[in-house]
Amino acid sequence: MGAELSRHVKRNLVAYIALLPMAIVVIFAYLGTMAWSVRLSFSSSKLLPRYDFVGADQYLTLFDTPRWLTSLGNLAVIAFFFLLICFLLGTLLAIFIDQNVRAESLFRTVFLYPYAMSFVVAGLIWQWILNPDLGIQHTMHGFGFTDFVLDWVVNSEMVLYAVILATVWHGAGLVMALILAGLRGVDTEIWRATRIDGIPAWRVYVSIVLPMLRPMIITSLVLLSISIVKMYDVVVAMTNGGPGTASEVPAKFIMDNLFERANIGLATAASTVMLVTVLLVMAPVIYSQYFRKSGRAS
Amino acid sequence: MIGMKQMVAVSAIAIAAATGVAKAEEPLKAEVIHWWTSGGESAAIKVFADAFNAAGGEWVDNAVAGGSAARSAAINRIVGGDPSTAALFNTSRQYHEIIGEGLLNDIDEVATKNNWDKVLPEPIAKAVKVDGKYYAAPVNIHMPLWIWYSNAALSKAGVEKPPETMDEFFAALDKLKAAGITPLALGGQRWQENSLFSAMLTNVGGGELWKSVYGDKDEAAIRSPEFRKVIETFISLKPYVDQASPGRNWNDTTALLIKDEAGFQVMGDWAKGEFKQANKEIGKDYGCIPGLRPDSPYVLGGDVFVFPKTDDAEQVKAQQLLVETMTSPDVQVKFNNLKGSIPIRADVDMSSLDACAQLGMKIMSDPARQAPDASQMMEESVYGSVQDIVTELWNTPMTVDQAVERFEKALKG
Numbered sequence: 001m002g003a004e005l006s007r008h009v010k011r012n013l014v015a016y017i018a019l020l021p022m023a024i025v026v027i028f029a030y031l032g033t034m035a036w037s038v039r040l041s042f043s044s045s046k047l048l049p050r051y052d053f054v055g056a057d058q059y060l061t062l063f064d065t066p067r068w069l070t071s072l073g074n075l076a077v078i079a080f081f082f083l084l085i086c087f088l089l090g091t092l093l094a095i096f097i098d099q100n101v102r103a104e105s106l107f108r109t110v111f112l113y114p115y116a117m118s119f120v121v122a123g124l125i126w127q128w129i130l131n132p133d134l135g136i137q138h139t140m141h142g143f144g145f146t147d148f149v150l151d152w153v154v155n156s157e158m159v160l161y162a163v164i165l166a167t168v169w170h171g172a173g174l175v176m177a178l179i180l181a182g183l184r185g186v187d188t189e190i191w192r193a194t195r196i197d198g199i200p201a202w203r204v205y206v207s208i209v210l211p212m213l214r215p216m217i218i219t220s221l222v223l224l225s226i227s228i229v230k231m232y233d234v235v236v237a238m239t240n241g242g243p244g245t246a247s248e249v250p251a252k253f254i255m256d257n258l259f260e261r262a263n264i265g266l267a268t269a270a271s272t273v274m275l276v277t278v279l280l281v282m283a284p285v286i287y288s289q290y291f292r293k294s295g296r297a298s
Numbered sequence: 299m300i301g302m303k304q305m306v307a308v309s310a311i312a313i314a315a316a317t318g319v320a321k322a323e324e325p326l327k328a329e330v331i332h333w334w335t336s337g338g339e340s341a342a343i344k345v346f347a348d349a350f351n352a353a354g355g356e357w358v359d360n361a362v363a364g365g366s367a368a369r370s371a372a373i374n375r376i377v378g379g380d381p382s383t384a385a386l387f388n389t390s391r392q393y394h395e396i397i398g399e400g401l402l403n404d405i406d407e408v409a410t411k412n413n414w415d416k417v418l419p420e421p422i423a424k425a426v427k428v429d430g431k432y433y434a435a436p437v438n439i440h441m442p443l444w445i446w447y448s449n450a451a452l453s454k455a456g457v458e459k460p461p462e463t464m465d466e467f468f469a470a471l472d473k474l475k476a477a478g479i480t481p482l483a484l485g486g487q488r489w490q491e492n493s494l495f496s497a498m499l500t501n502v503g504g505g506e507l508w509k510s511v512y513g514d515k516d517e518a519a520i521r522s523p524e525f526r527k528v529i530e531t532f533i534s535l536k537p538y539v540d541q542a543s544p545g546r547n548w549n550d551t552t553a554l555l556i557k558d559e560a561g562f563q564v565m566g567d568w569a570k571g572e573f574k575q576a577n578k579e580i581g582k583d584y585g586c587i588p589g590l591r592p593d594s595p596y597v598l599g600g601d602v603f604v605f606p607k608t609d610d611a612e613q614v615k616a617q618q619l620l621v622e623t624m625t626s627p628d629v630q631v632k633f634n635n636l637k638g639s640i641p642i643r644a645d646v647d648m649s650s651l652d653a654c655a656q657l658g659m660k661i662m663s664d665p666a667r668q669a670p671d672a673s674q675m676m677e678e679s680v681y682g683s684v685q686d687i688v689t690e691l692w693n694t695p696m697t698v699d700q701a702v703e704r705f706e707k708a709l710k711g
Binding site for chain 1: 366370373486487488541543544545677678681682683686689690692693694704
């Protein structure tokens with residue numbers, strides 16, 4: 001075992017050396033700062049980092065802060081609908097485009113185009129569209145339909161769905177592109193075989209093709225999940241957390257406390273909670289990926 | 299205009315002579331971090347830069363867009379050991395922690411020489427004086443709670459004269475509403491909603507309640523019927539705001555008054571800049587109300603420069619020269635005219651100030667009516683929680699009892 005390991009190291013020495021700079025960056029810049037943030041979350045830091053120890057005080061304050069709890073609840077709603085709609089819509093778009101439609105590249109571009117925009121731009125566009133003074137409602141009133149109401153961004157109850165709408169519009173194209181790439185990789189022999197057996201197309205997709213696309217699906221779900229956790233810019237551009245605290249998200253809570261409210265302790269406690277949540281959610285995914293890879297190598 | 303410029307130059311030279319800076323010497327370099335990037339703001343800070351350069355300095359401008367970004371940049375530089383010569387902050391507690399850590403130079407020498415104890419209004423002096431020493435140079439006073447109105451909108455609604463009491467204010471709001479004009483223009487952002495609440499606290503509750511709730515965080519005051527009345531009045535303003543209010547920027551909101559589509563707006567004196575740009579005139583097109591009771595407090599906000607710790611004698615000299623030039627009477631008048639605020643000292647020539655600024659100066663000269671801004675009375679994190687309550691109060695059906703509970707918890711906790 002030991003001999004085998006050292007032979008393995010010797011053989012791949014150059015590769016290890018090449019990886020070293022990246023490893024150093026990861027260890028110090030990512031993991032190091034993460035550890036530092038976690039450390040600060042147990043301190044009483046306000047404007048400047050302080051290295052005292054106050055136990056779980058910041059965490060107790062955090063979970064006693066209504067705005068934080070609202071943010072968590074909002075994120076749960078956004079995560080659920082965003083993942084579900086984005087994934088279903090993206091997959092359906094990919095399947096439709098895969099039917100050898102005419103002007104395929106045009107559709108592909110149209111659907112993927114929103115993803116090329118930053119979240120800030122996407123947020124602003126939808127903010128204008130849904131704003132009662134500028135957008136669709138204003139236009140409809142101009143046409144004489146004065147009872148028409150579309151006020152999602154200024155309506156506390158609908159504002160979260162406005163955010164979901166904007167993010168789905170932004171993200172569905174990415175899922176489509178990934179799944180479409182996977183669909184193109186499916187062996188045509190499989191399609192021929194199922195056609196001979198007379199299996200309906202939807203059944204082939206659900207039972208044969210999509211299970212084959214497992215890596216694509218996992219990749220797109222991971223990418224979507226990441227954009228949920230870091231969701232900040234779209235909310236800032238679209239609603240800035242409002243009306244009131246109706247569309248606040250955890251990342252915005254963290255940024256506000258870090259930079260505007262001089263409350264480093266509370267901000268790092270909040271970001272630690274987010275880190276742990278992400279780890280808990282991602283652990284099974286990461287584990288299964290690693291497990292599969294090492295299984296294949298040996 | 300030329301006369302003004304020459305005056306500034308002459309006074310700057312006089313200052314240079316007073317501080318012993320010979321013209322022939324290497325100019326004193328001063329890097330200044332600030333966030334004044336809009337048209338009016340950058341014109342205003344240029345007054346400082348020109349005066350400093352004329353006094354034998356070399357102004358190195360470091361503008362960072364956005365207040366919190368600029369302050370973060372300044373603090374990072376200070377903590378990182380490579381501070382700028384000066385940095386802009388709000389007249390608040392933002393910089394008190396870095397004073398506590400010993401990261402700022404005091405400017406006591408200049409302050410004593412210029413008799414700041416006498417010259418500065420008390421709340422401002424309190425905000426910049428820590429442990430008996432001056433650590434920040436106030437450069438302007440903004441009153442964040444002016445009530446602006448559109449003359450045309452008011453007369454269209456049949457409001458004959460601008461309101462002077464809370465009852466008249468509500469009567470005017472009702473008339474505006476009946477006339478189909480948005481009575482109260484509000485940008486539904488946290489800080490603007492907070493300004494509106496603060497205006498209710500100062501105008502319904504009065505200066506004493508303002509200080510006892512926000513300053514002393516007195517439990518009895520928070521639970522008092524007077525404070526409940528403030529919350530109730532704030533809530534009762536909801537029907538007077540238009541539907542598109544949430545998220546609207548303050549300047550877009552002021553534009554509603556400029557276009558005579560709305561009656562009133564509660565906003566700081568920087569709103570004047572918007573009116574001026576639209577070629578509107580005070581008295582003819584729009585007007586300003588400092589408060590809705592005879593003794594309404596004049597809340598003193600504003601901006602200060604702080605001077606990071608350095609042992610470099612040249613830098614210390616540059617810092618002191620900055621303080622001298624920026625707070626000298628002529629520069630103060632010229633700067634504040636462009637900034638829309640009022641000078642930090644009453645011993646200046648007020649004739650060139652506009653009507654609203656002159657009114658403000660007059661009220662401010664009465665010490666009984668001076669009141670510190672909320673940000674000077676509590677830590678930023680506490681003030682943040684207070685603003686969270688206000689925005690929820692405005693946007694959700696929170697009851698008065700719940701609001702009182704939450705105020706008490708945020709202020710005491």
